[in-house]
Amino acid sequence: MSNLVIANGRLNIDGQSATPTVVNGLLPGPVLRFREGETATIRVTNQLDETSSIHWHGLLVPPDMDGVPGVSFPGIRPGETFTYRYKLRQNGTYWYHSHSGNQEQAGLYGPFIIDPATRDPFAYESECVVMLSDWTFEDPARVLAKMKKFGSYYNFNRRTMADVFRDASRNGWRATIADRMEWAKMRMDPTDIADVTGSTYTYLLNGQAANQNWTALFKPGERIRMRFINAGAMTHFDVRIPDLEMTLVQADGQNVEPVAVEEFRIAPAESYDVIVQPRGAEAYTIFAEAMDRSGYAAGTLALRSGLRAPMPERRVRPLRTMADMGMSGDAMGAMSMPASGGKPTMDAMPGMAMPSDAAPMQPKMDAMPDMAMPADTAPTQPKMDAMPGMTMPADAAPAKATSKQAEPHGPDRHGPGNSTIAEMPASRVNEPGTGLGDAGRRVLVYSDLRRLSTGGREGVPEREIELHLTGNMDRQIWGFDGKKYSEAEEPIPFDYRERLRVTLVNDTMMDHPMHLHGMWMVLENGAGAKRPLKHTINVKAGERLSFDVEPDELGKWAFHCHLLFHMELGMLRVVSVVDPKAKGRT
Ligand SMILES: [Cu+2]
The missing domain is CATH 2.60.40.420 (Cupredoxins -  blue copper proteins)
Known part of the structure; x- marks a missing residue:
């Protein structure tokens, strides 16, 4: 009790x-x-x-x-x-x-x-829980209200005009402007990795900020089981312990074949158990950096209390690319620019105040609402239909300037709740995720996860459904298939004991850690009979991903994004598991 x-x-x-x-x-x-x-x-x-x-x-x-x-x-x-x-x-x-x-x-x-x-099918001499979270001294309701009012309120990373000119000198004006215009049309910015950031958050490890130095003691040579749990409301963490290899043995509470990693990304609500065996040093830093690099949680593994190891160098904030977003790379090439090419003129770019000598300018992007260009004068407009990778509302209006006006629908098949559509969503279970994997470290990918025990869940799916994860970041509407929770008519029906395949297509530019209550999700990661069981699956931006379920408990269950504010703003559905016989079906 x-x-x-x-x-x-x-x-x-x-x-x-x-x-x-x-x-x-x-x-x-x-x-x-x-x-x-x-x-x-x-x-x-x-x-x-x-x-x-x-x-x-x-x-x-x-x-x-x-x-x-x-x-x-x-x-x-x-x-x-x-x-x-x-x-x-x-x-x-x-x-x-x-x-x-x-x-x-x-x-x-x-x-x-x-x-x-x-x-346990693995050995260790001691253990500790490492619970990561994101604390705000603000009232969470106020954070939410500010996000609603202005989607990127907490994203101070927006690129400056100086960046635009730097990109242009590197990539040429044509590519740079094409890139900026695509982001502007999606009402997003490639720095939009997380929508609440270190500007409001203090990242905690077992309730303590990095400078409070939460410490777990170890004896020389012993194996420590570390139970990492991400209780962050809005934060993905990238976890590593410099100079220490981690052997990952459990994911979401389920044993997996041991996999040696130097770093792993843990989405909100996921858990990973790793075994480490410190040798050589007296202290090691447990480093959990927020995915958007706006801060970190940290603690120490040490022989005795009061020790600290060096804090790793912070990494630069990653940018999402159009490919990350499930957009075709060809789309960029298909964009038209003024025939004169080269340096755009004021005429060609009416939305931008740009000195003709293209000298760097200081004003922030925020001062120029998302590089918004009036749709009727944007040079790319006539080519929209010809762009193979993109489906955008043809009348895509400039971003912030029209936030009070009616939302354009255009050919957007999901309506105003979905401001982007990934036309070429890809499987990303082999990818570590935005901003990871370039440092030469061995980073966990979902396809590494192989269930230790097998059996019982290998049947071919009898039925398949596809759900799109959708959002309008500018208006902070999140949902499934363009509808937030309050607009969804019915629970999603699952039949008792059916073998169901659920495919999720992430049309948004954010990762969504999707949590299904009441039953395991068997993640389709190519491991066949060893596919892992998960309670939370992180669906990357622009990713298409499947999982199988075999609902064996009747009743209503929540299915939602575990980014807390996304859930509150609509990315939640109720799944209803019913017995088809009781419904009079066969
Ligand atoms: Cu989400």
Whole structure:
């Protein structure tokens, strides 16, 4: 029996007084630890003045124990105690978090460890949990409101006009302007890697900022199992321990064939267990850099407390390329420029104030709303139909300037909820992701993941569905197939015990860590009978990816992006598992 109390707390975070939402006064909440086969009984008391909930992330539980208000239970009202009780049918590293409002962003999360009924298929002498998260001293509701008002509010990385001229001298005006115009039409910027960044976030490792130096002690020669869990609301982390090879043995709580890596990207809600064996040095830095490079969480593995190893050099922020976005490289070549070519003139580029001698200018891109060009004068307009890789609204209007006007539809088959369409989405399970893999380090890719035990889930799918992950970054609308949650008519029907293949096409320029409650997703990564089971699958920008499910629990389950604000802004659906016989079907 475990007792958890949810309340407003007051804690010191990074030297400042903070008021997180906490469990038993702690951030992260206490480690819950059980053994496989046991029945967990957890009493949760809500001392907030709003409804709360706890969802057991990655655990197979009956729907009324899953903890999603409005989907599977009414939530825990202020002052109430709800008793969760369910049998533990699995083992491994999992976690729990609130599924109400912004409580998870405000600190309501903790690790959930289930020891195996028998024994682990790998050896280690000690272990630690490394829970990563992103803390904001702002009210999360205010962060969300600012994002809604102006999609790139937290992205201060936008490229300056000086960058434009630098690119032009390197790549020529034709390519540079073509590139900028494509980004402008999509109302995005290639620096839009994450929409909430280190400008508001303090990145935490087990609740501590990098300078607080959370430390795990080790004895010389021992093997340490490190259970990495990303409880970040909006942050992908790139994790490495310089000078230490990591042997990855578990992904999302499921054992995998050991794979040696020097770095891995962990999306929000994923977990990875690695084994390390420190030798030689007294201290090693556990370094978890935010994907957009706007900051990092860090801690130390050390022989004794008080030690520190050097902090690795920070990397430059990555840019997404049009290829990342699932756009054809040919599209660039197909774009027309004024016949005169070379240096564009004021006439050719009416939206840009540009000195004719093309000297670098200082104003930020922000001052020139996304390089917006009036659609009726943009030189590329007549060629839109001829561009093989792109499907853009033909009347694509300039970005920020028209945000108050009606949204153009054009040929956009998904409507205003989808401002981009990846026409050439590609499989990216072999790719480490934007900004990774160029440093000569061995970086984890999804195709490395091979389930350790096999059996039971190799059947050929009987049915397939395709869902597009869609968004309009400028308006901060996120959803499936162009519709946010509130616009979706019906739950997505899954048949009880059918073998279903779900294909996701990411039409947006952001990665979306997609989480399906209540059943495993078998990730199609080419590993055949060894395809891994995951509860959260990161779908990269411009990626087309499939997973199989075999729903064996009736009821309603949430399926959503685990970027918390994307979920709140609409990227959520309810999946309804029904017995076809009960529906009168055969
Ligand atoms: Cu998302």
